[in-house]
Amino acid sequence: MQVLERPWGRMHVRVEGDGPLVLLANSLGTDLRLWDDLLPLLPPGLRVARFDKRGHGLSDLGGAVTVEDLADDAVALIESQGGPAVVMGVSIGGMIAQALALRRPDLVRALVLSNTAARLGTPDSWAARIAQVEGQGLAAISDGIMERWFAPAFRATPQLASWRNMLARTSPDGYVACCRALARADLTADAPALSCPVLMIAGTQDGASPREVVEATARLIPNARLAVLDAGHLPMAETPEAFAAAVSPFLKEHAHA
Numbered sequence: 001m002q003v004l005e006r007p008w009g010r011m012h013v014r015v016e017g018d019g020p021l022v023l024l025a026n027s028l029g030t031d032l033r034l035w036d037d038l039l040p041l042l043p044p045g046l047r048v049a050r051f052d053k054r055g056h057g058l059s060d061l062g063g064a065v066t067v068e069d070l071a072d073d074a075v076a077l078i079e080s081q082g083g084p085a086v087v088m089g090v091s092i093g094g095m096i097a098q099a100l101a102l103r104r105p106d107l108v109r110a111l112v113l114s115n116t117a118a119r120l121g122t123p124d125s126w127a128a129r130i131a132q133v134e135g136q137g138l139a140a141i142s143d144g145i146m147e148r149w150f151a152p153a154f155r156a157t158p159q160l161a162s163w164r165n166m167l168a169r170t171s172p173d174g175y176v177a178c179c180r181a182l183a184r185a186d187l188t189a190d191a192p193a194l195s196c197p198v199l200m201i202a203g204t205q206d207g208a209s210p211r212e213v214v215e216a217t218a219r220l221i222p223n224a225r226l227a228v229l230d231a232g233h234l235p236m237a238e239t240p241e242a243f244a245a246a247v248s249p250f251l252k253e254h255a256h257a
């Protein structure tokens with residue numbers, strides 16, 4: 001097992017392959033296995049680094065956290081690999097990717113921002129989510145969250161149970177800490193300063209960050225292009241082939257730059 005020691009504790013990381021670096025940042029309530037089905041479909045000759053953000057998967061939590069703190073963890077992983085990287089993040093992972101590129105543009109060749117925006121939800125919606133998790137636990141809300149994550153056809157497959165387990169087994173403290181980070185995070189004013197090439201991915205059936213929300217952020221970013229997939233919030237898990245087809249030309253163009 002690979003671990004990066006951080007001031008707040010141990011961060012579980014996984015680095016595979018050899019070649020130009022691609023860093024992956026996953027979403028709220030998922031761990032680095034989110035990308036398992038996608039990885040074999042990506043172009044060969046890449047070194048892919050992923051991590052369990054604080055309070056998720058096998059990583060410690062430490063304490064309160066901001067999106068900028070999570071971006072600093074990603075910076076540490078890129079630096080440990082000799083950076084720079086193409087950074088690909090989904091949902092809160094996409095906000096981590098944006099914050100990283102704003103803080104350390106020297107470490108980012110390009111961004112893939114999947115099913116994300118400059119701001120996700122509202123302080124009130126996150127307060128309601130936190131109250132639900134603290135009151136009922138993650139297992140009790142996981143069926144409702146699956147409707148946000150996946151399109152109806154995917155929810156009818158046997159795979160759904162594994163994703164529900166991943167969410168339900170997430171540390172409630174880690175999950176709530178990231179909800180609090182999301183409640184505070186608003187990169188709207190900073191998005192126009194993202195200067196690297198950006199590919200944004202939206203899903204026609206995304207119940208968490210709808211296509212219009214993704215498109216609104218794409219319009220703020222000077223060098224952004226948009227791909228729309230017929231999928232829900234986590235297309236790298238739901239339709240990995242379509243996701244790979246959308247991102248591979250961009251990765252080939254920018255990973256070696």
Ligand SMILES: O=C(O)CC1=CCC(=O)O1
Nearest residue numbers: 027028091092093148208
């Ligand atoms: O659980 C959700 O609502 C989806 C989501 C929002 C932020 C994130 O990372 O996932």
